[in-house]
Amino acid sequence: MHPYSKADARAFWSRSVTRAFDAANLIPGGEPLIRRNDRVISAGSCFASNLVPYLEREGFVYHRTEKRNPSLSKAPGENLGYDSFSAAYGNVYTARQMLQLFRRACGEFVPKEDRWLSGDTIVDPFRPGLRYRARSSQEFDLLTAQHLRLTRQAFEEATVLIFTLGLTEGWVSSEDGAAYPACPGVIAGTFDSRRHIFLNQGVSDVVSDLDALIAGLRGINPALRLILTVSPVPLVATATEQHVLHATIYSKSVLRVAAEEISRRHANVRYFPAYEIVTGPQAPEAFFMPDRRNVSEDAVRTVMTAFISHCEQAGADRQREAVSPASSSHSVEFLADRITAAECDEAMLDEAR
Amino acid sequence: MANERIIVAGHSHTVCMKVPLKSPDGSPQEVVIRDGIVGLTGCWPRDREYWSRLYEWSGVGPIFLSWMGNQHKSYFLFEPEPAFDYLCARRPDLSLEGLADIVPESLIREFFKPSMAGLEAVLKNLKARGASATLLCPPPPKGDRRILSERISREGYFIRAAKDLNIHPQHVRVTDPNILLKLWTTMQEVMEEAASEHGFDMLLPPAESLTDIGFLKEEYWHHDVTHANAMYGDAVLDAIIRKVG
16 A cells, blocks of 8 residues: 555546546635635736636625726726726736735835826826826825725725736836836836846745735735635746746746745635646647637636636525616716706797796 | 808807707708807707808808807716716816715816717818817806705706606705816816817806806806806807907
């Protein structure tokens, strides 16, 4: 007898990958990932935003603290991912960026380079793609303060945070280490090699950042549970001198190892294997689009089916809760519109008086 | 064709200048407002024939165009849920509502832009015909929430509309007038930019019709919520004459 004699079928490649592969079996049983009464928030790279519609369709509460005011819904939506997550932080690609977001939200870090002037608008270097920019420093300060307050509120009120790690590469400020979501000059701002330096995190860097993040989160929300995932989406480009494929595998490997270490080290932190489901040798070619970078809808569906199978089953009443109530704002808006239209017609009557 | 020089045309804010909203048979017709000033009335809502007639008059004399002007009230006369507020670049003196959701002014500007599409088309056509045109700024909002609420609550069309929409009249609140003033200011800015893009400018409301803060003085109110009265119309006509010289 030896240890493999007693091992479960899922420990053997031939029995659980070559044959009878089921993505749901990658996750050990136990407590549900998400419970019916959880308030879920999330952050991460582009892949992370794919998860939200699935969660909501299954009747889970995706907790949003910063939402577009419904009475202004006729205007175009925000750019990129700013409307996609619990607050308007947009895509968060690195552990460093996530830790920074937390620290800024808690007032623990104020970046020195915190705004860029662009014509008659002010750009947020940490949300450079925002469509609706501030027109003055005063407005910028107000909007940023509100955003960070609502971000902190999301961290405080959530019961589960799903964080998808995307990258190890990033650009930071040489002055204070502030992490930019995009290299300055790509979306907005101007690149300055003296102020903006390249950082490619290793395992210890990512682990250190996640440790600090978790410690900070525990300080304001001790019961918060974390689910870590690694995005399967390869890098768009690398700033190393390596081939982008080489750089991608390095990044994803670092993130995967760091996620494993963190989940082993901390109670209430679990790792969900979205990365393995999409990129493992068992995955069909169709899990990536022809560009071999973007993940297909089939892949997302497979990941989420596996994820949901390990969540507490959502009942019908929960699905009803998840449906947005008819907005009272729209009714009031209709009323206002009818009154102004009626008064224009009234003006006709007035001429006759 | 009338031989008067100045032409007043457009939407319902011309009524205070004695331009009837609608002609008897709906066809475009000129109406003498004052010596030297004629108004263009026609079908309501305004149709292609109306605007075509205005374009035909492009060479007759300076045109003063009133375009919509109630969008801020159409959407926001009543306080939305949740309420919002914003910092208006042109009116930094107007304070923020304490508990409201702060939105970027650029979002408000973008919200109003679609309502300028028709204006852009009219201005483009006027410019193509070499017209001298000035956009008339709509009257500013009325600043007394209590009076506005009282007037609305007595109006039959409000009571009927509220019933149709299953809204209890007691449960709607007129938006804070400061916010309406900001919205009007931002809308005015977007209109002004639309005019400027075509080489036209905007005639602002007569100074004597405004309170210190910039609301429409009560003596210039029409009895409804959205329009100004004949006294305001006279003041605008005086301003038009001064501008033309």
